[in-house]
Amino acid sequence: EVQLVQSGAEVKKPGESLKISCKGSGYSFTTSWIGWVRQMPGKGLEWMGIIYPGDSDTRYSPSFQGQVTISADKSITTAYLQWSSLKASDTAMYYCARHLGYCTSTNCYGTLDYWGQGTLVTVSS
Amino acid sequence: QSALTQPASVSGSPGQSITISCTGTSSDVGGYNYVSWYQQHPGKAPKLMIYEVSNRPSGVSNRFSGSKSGNTASLTISGLQAEDEADYYCSSYSSSSTLYVFGTGTKVTVL
Numbered sequence: 001e002v003q004l005v006q007s008g009a010e011v012k013k014p015g016e017s018l019k020i021s022c023k024g025s026g027y028s029f030t031t032s033w034i035g036w037v038r039q040m041p042g043k044g045l046e047w048m049g050i051i052y053p054g055d056s057d058t059r060y061s062p063s064f065q066g067q068v069t070i071s072a073d074k075s076i077t078t079a080y081l082q083w084s085s086l087k088a089s090d091t092a093m094y095y096c097a098r099h100l101g102y103c104t105s106t107n108c109y110g111t112l113d114y115w116g117q118g119t120l121v122t123v124s125s
Numbered sequence: 126q127s128a129l130t131q132p133a134s135v136s137g138s139p140g141q142s143i144t145i146s147c148t149g150t151s152s153d154v155g156g157y158n159y160v161s162w163y164q165q166h167p168g169k170a171p172k173l174m175i176y177e178v179s180n181r182p183s184g185v186s187n188r189f190s191g192s193k194s195g196n197t198a199s200l201t202i203s204g205l206q207a208e209d210e211a212d213y214y215c216s217s218y219s220s221s222s223t224l225y226v227f228g229t230g231t232k233v234t235v236l
Contacts, residue, residue, distance in 0.1 A: 108218065109218050118170050
């Protein structure tokens with residue numbers, strides 16, 4: 001059974017750093033891309049970026065490039081999303097999801113077929 | 126990053142059919158067959174309902190169907206049930222620098 005299990009809710013202050021995780025199991029972690037999606041309170045879904053754990057090839061949406069870092073540790077089948085300096089506007093639910101499809105050097109084709117349960121990040125002074 | 130356009134809300138009575146539209150451009154919906162639909166109940170993670178325009182993942186009811194015409198994709202829910210009340214999002218591959226784009230979301234209400 002494919003499962004993506006995310007780390008628990010976080011409450012942070014502006015300026016603090018944070019790294020949340022997404023552990024995959026039940027499939028070949030190194031040969032499937034994993035994407036990250038943001039959902040701000042009461043709002044829709046926003047695609048942030050995607051990583052191939054096999055070689056850590058990473059693509060970012062322009063809206064999130066430079067704002068977050070996506071990484072993965074294939075030895076423990078875990079992907080990460082991190083911030084070096086949080087802002088109040090980073091308050092949101094963050095989901096990881098397995099990408100069913102493939103990516104070329106410039107494009108990613110497919111869908112997000114299995115999703116983690118989400119990690120709620122609250123940034124408040 | 127321009128989101129795909131969906132109606133804010135759609136409603137129907139139990140047993141009826143409803144259709145949700147998702148309008149993009151030739152750079153996303155109209156140009157590629159990588160349109161997906163997700164269902165999200167309150168407080169829950171999204172669930173994949175349709176991929177590649179009209180394919181249903183294993184375990185998804187055949188009451189859900191997808192189609193596309195030009196730059197607009199559609200999700201039809203037939204035999205509407207109370208459990209179908211949720212938010213629905215479309216998504217598509219995009220040849221712009223965003224690579225992937227979601228729709229604005231549609232709240233489905235079962236009357």
